[in-house]
Amino acid sequence: MATITRRMPLIIGVSQAVRRSSDVAREAPFIPLLVLTLLVFFAIFAPVIAPHSALDPVKPTREQCLAKYGMAACPYVDNVPPFWAHEGSVRTPLGTDFLGRDVLSRLMYGARISLVVALTGTLVAGVIGTLLGVLAGYLGRWWDQIIMRITDAWLTMPSLVFAILLSSVRGPGLWNIVVILALVFWSRYARVARGEVLTIRERDFVKLAEINGVRKLRIIFRHIVPNVINSVMVVFSLQVGVAVIIEASLSFLGVGVPPPEPSWGLMMAQERESLMEGKWWLAVFPGICITMLVLSANMLGDWLRVRLDPQLRNR
Amino acid sequence: MRKYILIRAVYSVVTLWLLVTIIFGLVRLTGDPVTMKAEAGADAAYIAQLRHNWGLDQPLYRQYTSYIGNLLLGDFGHSFGKSLPVKTIYLERLPNSLKLGFAAFVISLVLGIPLGMLSALRVNTWWDSVGKTIALLGLSMPGFFVGLVLIIVFGVQLHWLPVLGKGASAFIWSNPSTWVPFWFKDWSHLAMPAFALGWYFAGAMLRITRSGMLDVLDSDYIKLVRLKGVPEQVVIAKHALKNSMIPVLTLAGLNLLIMVNVAVVIEVIFNWPGVGQLLYDGLSNRDFPMVQGVVLMSGVMIVVLNFVIDVLYGYVDPRIRLSR
Numbered sequence: 098m099a100t101i102t103r104r105m106p107l108i109i110g111v112s113q114a115v116r117r118s119s120d121v122a123r124e125a126p127f128i129p130l131l132v133l134t135l136l137v138f139f140a141i142f143a144p145v146i147a148p149h150s151a152l153d154p155v156k157p158t159r160e161q162c163l164a165k166y167g168m169a170a171c172p173y174v175d176n177v178p179p180f181w182a183h184e185g186s187v188r189t190p191l192g193t194d195f196l197g198r199d200v201l202s203r204l205m206y207g208a209r210i211s212l213v214v215a216l217t218g219t220l221v222a223g224v225i226g227t228l229l230g231v232l233a234g235y236l237g238r239w240w241d242q243i244i245m246r247i248t249d250a251w252l253t254m255p256s257l258v259f260a261i262l263l264s265s266v267r268g269p270g271l272w273n274i275v276v277i278l279a280l281v282f283w284s285r286y287a288r289v290a291r292g293e294v295l296t297i298r299e300r301d302f303v304k305l306a307e308i309n310g311v312r313k314l315r316i317i318f319r320h321i322v323p324n325v326i327n328s329v330m331v332v333f334s335l336q337v338g339v340a341v342i343i344e345a346s347l348s349f350l351g352v353g354v355p356p357p358e359p360s361w362g363l364m365m366a367q368e369r370e371s372l373m374e375g376k377w378w379l380a381v382f383p384g385i386c387i388t389m390l391v392l393s394a395n396m397l398g399d400w401l402r403v404r405l406d407p408q409l410r411n412r
Numbered sequence: 413m414r415k416y417i418l419i420r421a422v423y424s425v426v427t428l429w430l431l432v433t434i435i436f437g438l439v440r441l442t443g444d445p446v447t448m449k450a451e452a453g454a455d456a457a458y459i460a461q462l463r464h465n466w467g468l469d470q471p472l473y474r475q476y477t478s479y480i481g482n483l484l485l486g487d488f489g490h491s492f493g494k495s496l497p498v499k500t501i502y503l504e505r506l507p508n509s510l511k512l513g514f515a516a517f518v519i520s521l522v523l524g525i526p527l528g529m530l531s532a533l534r535v536n537t538w539w540d541s542v543g544k545t546i547a548l549l550g551l552s553m554p555g556f557f558v559g560l561v562l563i564i565v566f567g568v569q570l571h572w573l574p575v576l577g578k579g580a581s582a583f584i585w586s587n588p589s590t591w592v593p594f595w596f597k598d599w600s601h602l603a604m605p606a607f608a609l610g611w612y613f614a615g616a617m618l619r620i621t622r623s624g625m626l627d628v629l630d631s632d633y634i635k636l637v638r639l640k641g642v643p644e645q646v647v648i649a650k651h652a653l654k655n656s657m658i659p660v661l662t663l664a665g666l667n668l669l670i671m672v673n674v675a676v677v678i679e680v681i682f683n684w685p686g687v688g689q690l691l692y693d694g695l696s697n698r699d700f701p702m703v704q705g706v707v708l709m710s711g712v713m714i715v716v717l718n719f720v721i722d723v724l725y726g727y728v729d730p731r732i733r734l735s736r
Contacts, residue, residue, distance in 0.1 A: 246426060246427070246430060247430055247434070249427055249430075250427045250428075250430035250431040250434060251431075251434065253427065253431060253711055253714045253715055253718065254431070254707075254710070254711055254714075255670050255673050255674045255710060255714070257674045257676060257677075258673055258674060258676070258691070258706075258707050258710050259707070261676065261691060261695065261703070261707070262435065262438075262439070262704065262707040263438060263439075265694075265695055265700065265703045280438065338551070338552060342554045345554060345556075346554065346556065346676075346677050349556055349677055349680075350676065350677065350680065350692060351695070351696065352695055365556070365557070365560065369560075369681070372560060372563060372564060372568065373568060373575070375568055375569075377564045377568070380560050380564075381560070381561065381564070384553075384554070384557035384560060384561070387554055387557060388549075388552055388553045388554070388557060391551075391552040391553075391554070392548060392549070392552035392553075395548060395551055395552050396548065399548075
C-alpha cells in the first residue's frame with residue numbers, strides 16, 4: 098500500500114504530461130501550420146524547386162511564339178494565362194506576367210521576401226519593445242513616465258501612415274522595410290511587457306532576489322524577462338500578419354521592395370493595368386498568397402493566445 | 413471633473429508634442445528628406461539648394477524651433493509640386509476622405525455588430541464558426557486585395573459599378589450649396605472602395621462585439637434578470653446589448669478616424685481623391701512637405717479624438733475620473 102501511494106504522484110505526473118502534450122498536438126491548428134510550413138519550404142528551397150527564374154522572362158516555346166507574333170524569333174511571351182485556360186501551358190502553370198516571367202516561380206521567391214521582412218521586422222521590434230517595456234515597468238518612476246509617454250505618442254500613429262512617412266525618407270529597399278517595421282511596431286510590445294512586469298516585480302521571487310542583493314540587470318534578465326516571454330510571443334504572432342500586410346502595402350505603393358524583386362504586393366501593383374483587360378489571374382494569385390500567409394499567422398496567434406491565457410478558453 | 417479634464421488636456425498636449433518631436437527626429441535620424449527629392453547622383457549644387465530651401469542647412473535646434481513655431485501657427489509648409497500651402501490642399505481633399513470613411517464605417521458596423529452578437533448568442537455553434545471565420549478573413553485579407561477582387565468581379569466582368577473616381581459631386585468649402593448634396597450623391601462610385609475599406613474593420617467590430625457580449629452575458633446582473641424570468645429577447649435587447657456596446661462604440665469612433673487616414677492603398681486603387689491619395693501623390697512626386705503634413709494631420713486628429721473619448725468616459729463613469 099505504502100509503495101503505491103509513494104509511486105502515485107509520479108505515475109499521475111507522467112500520465113498528465115503525456116496527456117497534456119497530446120492535447121497540445123490535437124488542439125494545434127493543423128491547417129495554418131501546414132500552410133506556414135509549405136510557405137517556409139518554398140521560401141527556403143525556391144532556387145531548387147522553382148521551375149523558372151524569378152527575374153528573367155521564360156523562353157517561349159516555338160508554338161507560343163508563332164501563335165502570338167506569327168514568327169519564330171521573339172524575346173518572350175507575356176501574359177500567358179494559367180494552365181487550365183485555353184492558351185495556357187503546363188510549363189508555366191500559373192501563367193506569365195507582363196514581362197513574360199513565370200508567376201509561380203515569382204510567388205515562390207516572393208514567399209522569401211514576405212517571410213524574411215515580416216519575421217525580422219517583428220523580431221527586432223519585439224526585442225526593442227520588450228526591453229524598453231521591462232525597463233519602464235521594473236525601474237518605475239521617471240523611467241516609466243518617459244518611456245511610456247513616448248510609447249503612447251508612438252501608438253497614436255496609424256501604422257501604415259507612419260510606415261509611409263519613414264519609407265519616404267529612407268527610400269525603397271528590403272532592409273529599409275525591416276528597419277521601418279521595427280520602428281513602427283516596438284511600441285506595442287513595450288505596452289504589453291510593461292503591464293506584465295508591474296505584477297511580476299511584486300512577486301516573492303523578485304523580492305527575495307532583491308533582498309539577496311542580486312544586481313538589477315541580473316534580476317531583469319533572469320527573473321523578469323522569462324516571465325514576460327509568453328505575452329510577448331502572443332503579440333509577436335499577431336503582429337507578423339500585420340507586418341506582412343504593411344510590407345505588401347508599401348511595395349504596392351512603390352516605396353517598399355523595389356522592382357524587379359518579386360514582392361507579392363509589388364506584383365499586384367504591377368498587374369493593375371492587365372486587370373482592366375480581364376487578366377484577373379495576375380493580381381489574384383499574389384493576393385491569395387498574402388491572404389493565406391496572414392490568415393495562418395493570425396490563426397496560429399489566436400490559438401497561442403488562448404493556450405497561454407486560460408481565461409480565454411472556450412471564447 | 414474640471415481637474416480631470418485639465419489633466420487629460422495636459423496629457424494630450426504632451427502626447428501631441430512628443431508625436432511631433434518624434435516625427436521631426438525620426439525623419440532626420442533614419443533618413444534625409446532630400447533623398448526623396450534628389451535621386452542618387454544628383455548635382456551637389458542642386459542638393460545644397462534644396463537643403464537651403466527647406467532650412468535643412470541650419471543647426472538642428474533652429475530647425476526644430478521654426479518647425480514647432482510653424483505648426484503652432486497652423487502652417488504645415490508649402491507643397492513642393494503644387495506651390496500651394498499643404499493646409500489648403502489638405503482641406504480640399506478632406507471631405508472626400510470623410511465621405512469614404514463614413515461609408516466604410518457604416519458598412520463595418522452593419523456587418524460587424526449583428527454578426528458579432530449572433531456568434532456570441534450562439535457561442536460554439538455553427539453560427540459562431542461562421543462569425544469567427546468572417547472575422548479572421550476580415551483581418552487577414554488585405555483591403556487592397558479585396559478592392560482588386562471587387563474591381564474584377566463588379567467592374568470588369570459584370571460592369572455594374574464604375575471602377576475609378578468619386579463621381580461628379582464635389583464638396584466646395586466656399587460654396588455652401590454643395591455641402592449637403594455631396595454626401596448623398598454618386599453612391600455607385602462609393603460602393604466598392606467603401607466595402608474594401610470597411611471589410612477589415614468589420615472583422616475587428618465583429619470580434620469586439622462578440623467578446624463584449626460574452627462578458628456581459630456572463631455577468632451577475634444578466635443572471636439575475638434571467639432568474640427573474642424576463643423573456644430572453646428582453647434580456648438581450650434591453651440589458652445585454654446596451655452594456656456590451658460601450659467598448660464597441662469607443663472602438664468604432666477610433667476606427668472612423670483611422671479609416672479616414674489609412675485608406676491610402678484603397679484610394680490609389682480606386683483613384684479616389686482623398687487625403688490618402690494626397691499622401692501617395694506626395695510620395696511619387698517626391699514632395700516631402702506634403703507627406704509630412706498629411707502624416708502630422710492624422711496624428712493630430714487621433715490625439716484630439718482620444719482626448720474627447722477620455723473626457724466622455726469621465727462623464728459617463730465616475731470611477732475613471734476619480735482614479736487619477
